[in-house]
Amino acid sequence: MGKIIAISNQKGGVGKTTTAINLSSGLAKLHKKVLLVDFDSQGNASQGLGALTSEGQPTIYAVLMEDYPIRDTIVHDENSGVDILPANMSLAGADLMMDKMGSGKEMLLKNVLDPIKDEYDYILIDCPPSLGLLNTNALTAANSVLIPVQCEYYALEGVTQLLITIRIVQQTSNAGLKIEGILMTMFNNTTNLSVEVSQDVRQAFGKLVYQNSIPRNVRLSEAPSRGLSIFEYDPRSKGAMAYMELCQEFLNRNEGKTK
Numbered sequence: 261m262g263k264i265i266a267i268s269n270q271k272g273g274v275g276k277t278t279t280a281i282n283l284s285s286g287l288a289k290l291h292k293k294v295l296l297v298d299f300d301s302q303g304n305a306s307q308g309l310g311a312l313t314s315e316g317q318p319t320i321y322a323v324l325m326e327d328y329p330i331r332d333t334i335v336h337d338e339n340s341g342v343d344i345l346p347a348n349m350s351l352a353g354a355d356l357m358m359d360k361m362g363s364g365k366e367m368l369l370k371n372v373l374d375p376i377k378d379e380y381d382y383i384l385i386d387c388p389p390s391l392g393l394l395n396t397n398a399l400t401a402a403n404s405v406l407i408p409v410q411c412e413y414y415a416l417e418g419v420t421q422l423l424i425t426i427r428i429v430q431q432t433s434n435a436g437l438k439i440e441g442i443l444m445t446m447f448n449n450t451t452n453l454s455v456e457v458s459q460d461v462r463q464a465f466g467k468l469v470y471q472n473s474i475p476r477n478v479r480l481s482e483a484p485s486r487g488l489s490i491f492e493y494d495p496r497s498k499g500a501m502a503y504m505e506l507c508q509e510f511l512n513r514n515e516g517k518t519k
């Protein structure tokens with residue numbers, strides 16, 4: 261049974277897309293079949309793995325709004341081994357159109373993913389930086405939510421807001437929604453702030469927080485401009501090692517494998 265995981269935090273710039281790209285790629289390296297769903301109109305996940313190349317190429321917009329076949333929209337990235345359902349600016353239009361629809365408007369993504377769910381081990385959704393209808397669609401389609409948290413002031417406030425949204429979705433459109441884990445990103449162990457924020461988040465959320473944090477590493481920010489995951493761009497970087505450790509921890513949680 262494929263598991264669908266929404267990577268969500270309404271704050272922008274906290275490492276959602278970086279985590280979506282590199283967790284997908286790392287799991288593919290570990291022989292998992294992975295679909296990365298780009299659900300942000302900025303299309304950063306698609307571009308970051310070189311998946312949107314031609315004008316007029318179908319995107320998730322066509323699948324959601326025009327009944328375009330999902331299998332004809334998915335692109336296979338040879339470098340990373342990840343399948344990608346790409347997005348671009350048109351998704352912003354879908355957001356507006358969905359809003360005008362009647363009941364069931366939060367089920368649209370679930371309805372298109374369910375038929376292909378079991379063709380994958382994991383389906384990761386890169387969510388937009390908002391708590392609007394696209395995010396609700398992602399949380400409704402998902403089995404669980406992975407929350408990246410940047411080690412900075414106000415980190416906890418953002419998470420609290422997201423947890424309220426998760427509770428509402430659990431009470432309305434997806435009773436089974438779980439928290440997959442909380443990931444500390446852009447960690448810098450030489451600053452007191454990073455260390456303090458990390459301690460606070462661990463104190464507040466305990467075992468939900470992954471043991472592995474992702475360090476601030478410039479190679480992680482360079483890789484997307486080449487259309488490569490960190491494992492292709494610089495496999496020996498600190499960033500690559502941290503994301504591989506995260507993949508192992510993720511699989512331990514999900515499949516009980518030992519390292």
Ligand code: ADP
Binds near residue numbers: 274475
């Ligand atoms: P989001 O999807 O939440 O908006 P991104 O993953 O796009 O966040 O990250 C925001 C910016 O920070 C991007 O420029 C990205 O390359 C950079 N970035 C993300 N994680 C790291 C990291 N661990 N170290 C250095 N730069 C990072």
Ligand code: MG
Binds near residue numbers: 276304
């Ligand atoms: Mg993003």
